[in-house]
Amino acid sequence: MFEWLEEGISEFIINTFSSMFTNFSSVYNTAIMSPSAFNKEIWDAVVSFNKNAVLPIAWSILSLFLLLELASLFKRADVKGMECIYWICQILLKIMFSKIIMENMTVIIDAIFEISAEIVSNSSFTISELGNISASEMGDALSKCSTLTLMGYFITSMILSFGAGIARILAEVIVKLRFIEIYVFTGVAAIPFATLASQEYGVIGKNFIKRMCALALHVIFIVLVLYMYGLLMKGSMPTIDASNPMNALYEGFGYTILAVIALFQTGSWSKSLIGV
Template sequence: MDLFEVLGKSSSGLNSKGWEYVVQVVSNSTTKVGLYLLIFFLIFEIGKTFEQANRNNEGTVVPITMFNACVFALLAGALVTGTIFILPFINDITVGGINLIKNIGTYKLMSYASPEGPSWWDGLGKIISWLITFLVGIISSIIIVVVIVTRTLQLYVYTMLAPIAFSTFASSEYRSIGVSFLKTYCAVSLQGLVILLILGLSNAFSAPNVSGAVAGGLSSLVMPIVVAVLVLQSGRISKAIVGLGG
């Protein structure tokens, strides 16, 4: 699996049929729902403004309050209608970071033990040692692939649901939902770069000798486990970077 081929693409380049489906859902469904919700939030915000004005200013509507409500409604409208361009742009920023490290170090999935196992003449101990290290490397690689595929699908799902979340920018009470959603999407986009950094660091840090039956000894057994755990935590690391606390 070429990780840069998968993680270093724009959202539309990850899967053409998948992206076509995303575009159809956004344009025909979630954008319309987002606009309906935006109108609702705007009416709700204007009603709340009148209520506060009647309570605090003896029925006088404060113009700047109404202006702020209209500005945030326009912002929400721009985000809802521009989802198909805004979120891929965020992902492209991460892709740029990924491409900058493409020629630095090695970024490969683990397979520390040699596929050619020892013969029976090498002894049962070496055979068991090789089998354990080989299985650990394969399982760790599978975990990494699952995390990468999950992250890719999350990008598509978040893009499709974005217009609904962005409509909350029109409401001062629910605006935090849209902000949190945007941060989460940034974290998902950034996760690809974090995964590559983890793999690159592990390859440079361990540098085991992959020849022979045991293939690097204890490091070939421990390192795949450590890397798999870190890759599983890559989502938390990405969330911490954007301020979601992991």
């Protein structure tokens, strides 16, 4: 009598379980994009901002460091003759090196993220390789349930679907916040690069490069977390049984929350590994 209702509820429950996997597949596809591919308009804007607004300031800072380094050199009583020329040449080389880095910061930053992209592409796996989760077993188990039982499962599935939707949004926010951080750091990259010429403040530029390397490494951790999530979701299918077909849904929701928690941690993992 209520076959149409039972079929609709069963289809909703199955779609809820399957969407937990497919929704995170889109998060994966976003995570592996390069900063320029994710939003080329923003990338071009921050590069232009760095070139037109920040680079002139960085040149001034670099000139100041040149004067400070020379002043510090001339104060040393033990520097005379050819040794003085040697130290002056060394200072000028540091200034030239910093200037080259400042003016080619886009190439350097792109190279850092290209390395991480190459690592991801050479890993020879994507979350799509895990395939669409087949829910035929769940459908068979649900077909043996009564209408009243299915109504209870339907309410539970709605709650879990809402929670999984929030988890997916949080995962997308984590991934996209990484891109925002990259754009902000790129927009002011010339200033920390200018400090490389200073013996005292050079640590600022070194920490900046380490931070960019950590952001590049961040995507590798994100990809690993999402891939393991896909494996766990696929592995939850055998837990389906006729007595309680919702076990797989509960387990899948638990893995989804676990994946979001792990994604929150990936940033600190990459920073601690690089030593930022």
